Amino acid sequence: xxxxxxxxxxxxxxxxxxxxxxxxxxxxIKNKVLNNIADDLLARKDEILKANxxxxxxxxxxxxxETMMERLLLNESRLExxxxxxxxxxxxxxxxxxxxxxxxxxxxxxxxxxxxPLGVIATIYESRPNVTxxxxxxxxxxxxxxxxxxxxxxxxxxxxxxGVIRDAAARSGVPEGxxxxxxxxxxxxxxxxxxxxxxxxxxxxxxxxxxxxxxKENAAMPVITGxxxxxxxxxxxxxxxxxAVAIVFNAKVQRPTVCxxxxxxxxxxxxxxxxxxxxxxxxxxxxxxxxxxxxAMSLIKKGSGLKLxxxxxxxxxxxxxxxxxxxxxxxxxDEALDHIxxxxxxxxxxxxxxxxxxxxxxxxxxxxxxxYVNASTRFTDGxxxxxxxxxxxxxxxxxxxxxxxxxxxxxxxWIIFGNGQIRP
Amino acid sequence: xxxxxxxxxxxxxxxxxxxxxxxxxxxxIKNKVLNNIADDLLARKDEILKANxxxxxxxxxxxxxETMMERLLLNESRLExxxxxxxxxxxxxxxxxxxxxxxxxxxxxxxxxxxxPLGVIATIYESRPNVTxxxxxxxxxxxxxxxxxxxxxxxxxxxxxxGVIRDAAARSGVPEGxxxxxxxxxxxxxxxxxxxxxxxxxxxxxxxxxxxxxxKENAAMPVITGxxxxxxxxxxxxxxxxxAVAIVFNAKVQRPTVCxxxxxxxxxxxxxxxxxxxxxxxxxxxxxxxxxxxxAMSLIKKGSGLKLxxxxxxxxxxxxxxxxxxxxxxxxxDEALDHIxxxxxxxxxxxxxxxxxxxxxxxxxxxxxxxYVNASTRFTDGxxxxxxxxxxxxxxxxxxxxxxxxxxxxxxxWIIFGNGQIRP
Numbered sequence: 001x002x003x004x005x006x007x008x009x010x011x012x013x014x015x016x017x018x019x020x021x022x023x024x025x026x027x028x029i030k031n032k033v034l035n036n037i038a039d040d041l042l043a044r045k046d047e048i049l050k051a052n053x054x055x056x057x058x059x060x061x062x063x064x065x066e067t068m069m070e071r072l073l074l075n076e077s078r079l080e081x082x083x084x085x086x087x088x089x090x091x092x093x094x095x096x097x098x099x100x101x102x103x104x105x106x107x108x109x110x111x112x113x114x115x116x117p118l119g120v121i122a123t124i125y126e127s128r129p130n131v132t133x134x135x136x137x138x139x140x141x142x143x144x145x146x147x148x149x150x151x152x153x154x155x156x157x158x159x160x161x162x163g164v165i166r167d168a169a170a171r172s173g174v175p176e177g178x179x180x181x182x183x184x185x186x187x188x189x190x191x192x193x194x195x196x197x198x199x200x201x202x203x204x205x206x207x208x209x210x211x212x213x214x215x216k217e218n219a220a221m222p223v224i225t226g227x228x229x230x231x232x233x234x235x236x237x238x239x240x241x242x243x244a245v246a247i248v249f250n251a252k253v254q255r256p257t258v259c260x261x262x263x264x265x266x267x268x269x270x271x272x273x274x275x276x277x278x279x280x281x282x283x284x285x286x287x288x289x290x291x292x293x294x295x296a297m298s299l300i301k302k303g304s305g306l307k308l309x310x311x312x313x314x315x316x317x318x319x320x321x322x323x324x325x326x327x328x329x330x331x332x333x334d335e336a337l338d339h340i341x342x343x344x345x346x347x348x349x350x351x352x353x354x355x356x357x358x359x360x361x362x363x364x365x366x367x368x369x370x371x372y373v374n375a376s377t378r379f380t381d382g383x384x385x386x387x388x389x390x391x392x393x394x395x396x397x398x399x400x401x402x403x404x405x406x407x408x409x410x411x412x413x414w415i416i417f418g419n420g421q422i423r424p
Numbered sequence: 425x426x427x428x429x430x431x432x433x434x435x436x437x438x439x440x441x442x443x444x445x446x447x448x449x450x451x452x453i454k455n456k457v458l459n460n461i462a463d464d465l466l467a468r469k470d471e472i473l474k475a476n477x478x479x480x481x482x483x484x485x486x487x488x489x490e491t492m493m494e495r496l497l498l499n500e501s502r503l504e505x506x507x508x509x510x511x512x513x514x515x516x517x518x519x520x521x522x523x524x525x526x527x528x529x530x531x532x533x534x535x536x537x538x539x540x541p542l543g544v545i546a547t548i549y550e551s552r553p554n555v556t557x558x559x560x561x562x563x564x565x566x567x568x569x570x571x572x573x574x575x576x577x578x579x580x581x582x583x584x585x586x587g588v589i590r591d592a593a594a595r596s597g598v599p600e601g602x603x604x605x606x607x608x609x610x611x612x613x614x615x616x617x618x619x620x621x622x623x624x625x626x627x628x629x630x631x632x633x634x635x636x637x638x639x640k641e642n643a644a645m646p647v648i649t650g651x652x653x654x655x656x657x658x659x660x661x662x663x664x665x666x667x668a669v670a671i672v673f674n675a676k677v678q679r680p681t682v683c684x685x686x687x688x689x690x691x692x693x694x695x696x697x698x699x700x701x702x703x704x705x706x707x708x709x710x711x712x713x714x715x716x717x718x719x720a721m722s723l724i725k726k727g728s729g730l731k732l733x734x735x736x737x738x739x740x741x742x743x744x745x746x747x748x749x750x751x752x753x754x755x756x757x758d759e760a761l762d763h764i765x766x767x768x769x770x771x772x773x774x775x776x777x778x779x780x781x782x783x784x785x786x787x788x789x790x791x792x793x794x795x796y797v798n799a800s801t802r803f804t805d806g807x808x809x810x811x812x813x814x815x816x817x818x819x820x821x822x823x824x825x826x827x828x829x830x831x832x833x834x835x836x837x838w839i840i841f842g843n844g845q846i847r848p
Binding site: 103249250378380 | 444447448527529533535538540542543625626641644646664667670671673674675678765783787788789791792793794795796797798799800802803804808809810820821822823825826827835836837838839840841842843844845846847
């Protein structure tokens, strides 16, 4: 193990050393390496797919379930998709080098902030091998070195993909050491990695809630946490019922397995009898199970054939990631705000209302990354928000909140041009 | 101890509850509370100075040294200074509520980011009681609730000041619970506080390097680290010698006990024989001890009567906070850059040069919060940079870097105005 720790530390140091040069690499070279990676993903597809077959065989032997296996699988069309995504990142503007707040102080100092990379970004991720390519592309484009630690089940695939990236980097003029792949999947190495805050500037975990909370609690460096969305849509007493049904339906059904999908519907008691039966009918058609409080249950029950259950306390504040919605009747906007403050995860929250004052209060008072009036929470996404590629969705308040684009993988430094100024 | 933990958690919850309302408090009310605090600091001076006398008596009895005692002392003129500082914060623009990046998406959604407070900020600080007032004023102005934990030696003073702040808050319409003072100075409570990441959004330690690194390693919530400055000034071969001497002198001597003061002078060998004797003469007049590498020593020695010592390895990368400077001769700009990358703390670094290319390379390649050409590092300061009040100087890259003003105590949320949009 000591040797493995030593190797890991050497990788960290190499990444750190590379990051010094990556910081001022031209956009031309960064775009060249990304386009070369895209080319090589296709040129070396046989090698990658062969490695992936080994992982798939291992997964079958270990009895992995179908969903996980599906995530692990690579094929020609998926490689083409990955290559396309990398080219899309290349086409985005370079976030590094932007200078802002530049001004001349009364003493003649010319002072401003210049956008710079963070340095070294490490990522710990689970089964999907495309993360290897995605994160590497985003890090290289933003001038950061990257340390990749994927799951055991995708080891051969990740190793092949990382090899492609490293070779493309080498022939494109990217400093050696910029992309580090950890090919030892022992758990102790993760624990060790989490303490390497001398060389790692930021850690991005990609995976389930358990992985993310373990990393958050144990990492010595900053961690981007997010991806857990307990999302509410509150249907106000002055909601347009047709809009409300369409928004709730879209937020729950359009893609139920993602973090910006609806989990709980809150509805004002004044409109509940009009809204809930219509909502239940539509959600019922899509096979959504509704976990209702007593009041909601009594209003919906009449239309039968629906999947209805009594809600229990643990349903509030649960991220279902499935065709399940909790439903609760509230007596006021304040009760809705309190419910969201207590059970929300600070991801995406929506109100449906035609009342100006309720809309503005909801926007002001809800503390979440994204707060909507009369729209589906499904829009919370870097692409939808116009940020280009998305690194993830942050539910923390420091550094970046909500969808994170390339700019959120950067910091800034103050640059000061003087001509001999000293402090009086 | 269990009771004390319970009390602390109750304080945390109260602060969190207050923070929901603080988030949308008007600037008028926030300014009113600050002006009321300033008034009350003077109106209740007898009570405050009486409490301070108790701390001073305790400090004397415990054998506290003069410097520490001096920091602990309050008197009428210091209270007047504190009141003036609070009024200055009141006069700054409100950082909260600014809306930026607002635009209409192709689907008609009107989307942007709105600046909001972080929530609850806790601070752990050492002897100076003015921190109680400073940090409270900055937090209230930026709409954050605050939890204060001062040192044992200043307990009575801090308690009196916190009482003044709380009373002023209560009569100004600030939500109850916005200012929490921990009057139990048991060490176990600090450990407990560091794990209260469910209610504390940010922790700001104020004190020595040991306190800061303990907190950084043990806190479960984000911490603003900084204040440790190992600052270099590199005198390039094409430096203007008079400028270089003036800049080095100012950076070292003008206020040696602060983080942006010079620690190490690096000088190019081509100019060392011209520059070093002049520098040594000036620094010598101010009583600066110079810890020189062999080369520098041989060039300076001729002028005697100076405090010269041979530098040892631990002098590079040391923050002296005193009239001491390490001096090293380098063969090239690259060697200077390597030295700074190895030993710098990412605070403030300067080059003195008349060469355009060296200046631009230094600005590009040095990775620090503030990078200067031809100016003293002593300018690294929120006030000097035009940010108004200063919370501290961050040497981390996440969230904020360099001098932190009120804006750096905020986050943002995305606000989205729709009229029924659903995701296709």
